[in-house]
Amino acid sequence: MANSYDLIVIGGGPGGYVAAIRAAQLGLRTAIVEREHLGGICLNWGCIPTKALLRSADVFRLAKHAKDFGLRIEGEVSFDAEALVKRSRAVAGRLNAGVEFLCKKNKIDVIWGEAALAAPGEIRVAAPKGTARPQFPRPKNILGEGVYSAKHIIIATGARPRALPGLEPDGERIWTYFEALLPPSMPKSLLVVGGGAIGVEFASFYSTFGAQVTLVEALPQILPAEDAEIAALARKSFEKQGIKIITSAKLAKLDKSDNGVVATIATESGEQSVEAERVISAVGVVPNSEGLGLEALGVKTDRGVVLTDGFGRTNVSGIYAIGDVAGPPMLAHKAEHEGVVCAEAIAGLSPHPIERTRIPACTYCHPQIASVGLTEAAAKAAGHEPKIGRFPYIANGKAIAMGETEGLVKTIFDAKSGRLLGAHLIGAEVTELIQGFVIAMNLETTEAELMETIFPHPTLSETMHESALDAFGRAIHI
Template structure:
């Protein structure tokens, strides 16, 4: 007879393990099925290790510019293996931490690959590939493969890199983010295909470490989901750093050499060939929906992701989906919040669907980029009569003191009601500032409350205040 649970979560990434912990807090007997590593792609091969790499690059950049701060540093260099080792160590530490949290909350971990054979039943088999093993020793109390049953099953299987036909990554010359995070040596040149957050972060990292970098984007704008003004400023900064950017173009063909890749780039007016030691494919991700048994159960799908009702429920009773596999935006913090909403809905608590316009997005390149809500163009398309406020880093005392005078904070308001519709930033530490506007939007704050709020001095956050005031003709320091 199958072991019985109240809730089984398939996938131990940010959405899955958070959902499992919240379920245990609410009194459900809970298990997580994981085939590779707790913490998922985000913790092991995405959000966390890339930030460790980017931190090393940031420190290296400051060392190279020590004289700008009245300091001196000689014989500046780096050890590529040590940089990668630090990054992997950070992930390993947090991976173990997730295991500890699950154990603390009495969540069972079932190691293997899950298949949904019928409603309420999960068959777990040992991972098919030798590589599919936990990064660290499995948590104590881990359960073996077998058949398990639960009244509620949550699919949180995440996503993987999208592959374009004819430009398939080979792990050697053409990389996905997996290989780009663990380079055996630093390549002298890199071609990045795709200018979303993943592509731009790797472009920023490798350029800072000295590589010649070219970014190719099929759309007219890099960072396509960002406000056009912010993306334009980002492009200027990247190009000033020496990154070559080609927009409105696509890679049509790739020829591999012994230790290089030559890509044919078509911009609609003609073609050019660009040769680089390595190529990074960063053209998005696709949901992990295969081999789960979803088709057999009749689960409704849309463009490779599972359709839900906003509370995690699929069209099959007792089956739920959260995170990347449930559709965009494919962000860890969205997955975590969806997991909580889903479990609390199962419990019968008062819940409501997440407003995706209030999910912040962050890109940890140099300079950092952060945003929430509508862009200026989207606000106009939606029919709003808007007020737009802008405040440059150049007008902020803390930014000048930090040696970070380049950047902008932009806010967008509904002229009629004063509702904050969107906020967009580029510059130092903006990924830490954006939450202020996220909270304001969730509280339905108007410009009046923001203008009357007291911001501490000297801080970068003062620019948020000034940007709001600028939208209403009241900025002080510009």
Template sequence: MANEYDVIVIGGGPGGYVTAIRSAQLGFKTAVVEREHLGGICLNWGCIPTKALLRSAEIYHYMNHAKDYGLSAEKVGFDIKAVTDRSRGVSGRLNGGVGMLLKKNKVDVIWGEAQLTKPDEIKVSASKKPPVQPQNPVPKGTLGEGTYKAKHIIIATGARPRVLPGLEPDGKLVWTYFEAMMPPAMPKSLLVVGSGAIGIEFASFYRTMGAEVTVVELLPQILPVEDDEIAKHVQKRLEKQGIKILTGAKVSKLDKKGDSVTATVDANGKTETITVDRVISAVGVACNTENLGLEALGVKIDRGAIVTDGYGRTNVKGVYAIGDVAGPPMLAHKAEHEGVVCIETIKGLKTHPLDKNKIPGCTYCHPQVASVGLTEKKAKEAGRDIRVGRFQFLGNGKAIALGEDQGLVKVIFDKKTGELLGAHMTGAEVTELIQGFVVAMNCETTEEELMHAVFPHPTLSEMMHEAVLDAYGRVIHM
């Protein structure tokens, strides 16, 4: 029947559309249900458009420091609307590309909101949100409301900004990342609540563009999931740029006025008030598990996330979950890989459960941050006897030539086996370097093999080699 499939994926974000394409490649009749926009939050309102904004900020930074490179640039400025328009254009281009990929792979797209009525059946109703961006209208004849059946239903509904009492976004004075990506005007001052990747990226963007920025973090360090040595290095760099950072602090109250907000901040036993034009709430995200019919089917949920077994399987046969809705780390590349593991397991291929310890994390502030594996603290807590190696950017020729000599590469090895347990970096382009250590960990590469590898000169990647050498007392250029 027309409304029967082998696989239906609920959600067309990075995890969902990648899973659907792989499903079709494996010979399954496949459909994706999407309520709003193909590519999900990542492509439309997260990973991609924020990188476009940060790229504009990076170029603006270099223009303002042209003399450092023997160049001159006069009357440097920006048009915030043009900056955001470029960001939206990048998302629109990729949004259309996802649609073409699904069409190419003969994946049906069903527009609307899905609810599971049985483990093998969903009911799709009209979406309460506009389906896609204006530049990518819904094609004529696209599937929509109705009942659809599938042997396998994969939930990939993602997550949304977490809302804390007293910090409720209003779209005008208190923003989530949605509003922060499309400011109608450039605020002169900004308070960012939360110092995870989202908060720090927006703090970096707005500070580079000239706003006075304060960051408030409840925990003792910014970037809480990162190695503390790396986090301290980043904090010093951000503070040098003029960002005020308050750790171990909490926003206890917001007083809104016509075009400003006064925040009451409790920190280290003291209370202070900070008045700013706008507040960005970046206190994490919450899984989109509501209104899916999960409770009626008995699908197990723990701390807001759907519980899975490492292969995407839930406790209900025929129902699966991947990506943000299946819990942390809430990263697009984790969702994509998780989806491929899930669908290949359904096909009966030989697969391995997702190893979350080998999923890299990247933050695209200035300086960039990238990491994979255990932090030094976590390795010690796990009882591992470790060797730690470090190499600073100021000892690397390419970094000096780029004018980016501030940064750090840190590696952690098991002293007994030589296993690479973790790698942590901050500095220019480290988000492009971390994959080298990710591959090494997945290939179970030892310190000896890394030391024998030849790294090209002059490159930033040489610092990866030097950090390994440092862990074993053989560093050359430091």
């Protein structure tokens, strides 16, 4: 039958299209149902366009310090907000087209619309509801509304911004990351509610381009998932850059006006008022699991998260879930890996289940932050006797040459076995360095292998080596 497949993936984001490609490689007749844009939120409205904007911020920051590098720029360094956004959207558009090409290359059918599970192995696709967000052109030669069947169905519908009472986005004064990626002009002042990775990245971006930024976090530290020492260094750096940070705080009230907003922030010491032109709500995301017909088929969920095992299988045979809809950590690379594991399990291979403690996290603010494994507190709570190494960027030759001496690499080992338990980094290009520690953990590396590894000179990666050495009292350059 023309509408019958081995596998249908609902959602064309990083998890969905990667799962579809791997399934097609393994010989399964595969289709993707997508309602809005191939590549999902990450490629179109998250990971990729934000990194394009943050790259512009990096270049702008360097240009303003050109004389520190012996360079002369005549006149004041300025920016064009419209051009920044245009470049960001062009980067996203190029990759969106790339996903379309990959689907065509791997003979994956694209079904355009909104899907719901009508019965086990059966999907009904309706016309997608309209959206106010700009769209890239739809793929050519796509399928549309109708009934489709598949022996296996993967739910990869992602997540959307969480809306708190009193902080409902209006697209004008109160933004989610959608609006924050398309500023008509740079606001002179900005309130960011939520001090996780998304909030911190936008705070860093807008601060670089001159906005007076206030960052509010409900928990005692910003970047709550990060090691406390690294988060404290990040806070110190952000405050030095002019970002005001209020922790252990909640938004008690928000009044909008023609000129902006007045926020009442409740803290342990009382209330304070913050005025801003715009507010970015960065208080997390919620899974897109409604309207799929999961309840009727008995698929188990918990607060919107579809419950799965290590291979993406739900409690209902033939139905799987991957990515943000399957729960944290809500990261694109986690979704992609889950997609591969799930597709291989469906095809009858024997993949390793995903190991969540080895999933790296990256935040692309200035300075960058990256981590993998247990924090110092978590290592102690788990009963380990940790041996901790630290090495500062200021003692690294490449960092000094780059003019990027702000940073620290922190490694955590188990004292008895020497096993690498975690690595936590802050500084230039740490989002590229972290993968070295991820590979080391995946290979179950101990301190011996890391200390005996030859790291190239001069590179930032030498900080990784020295941090491992320092954990065992053998650091050379401090």
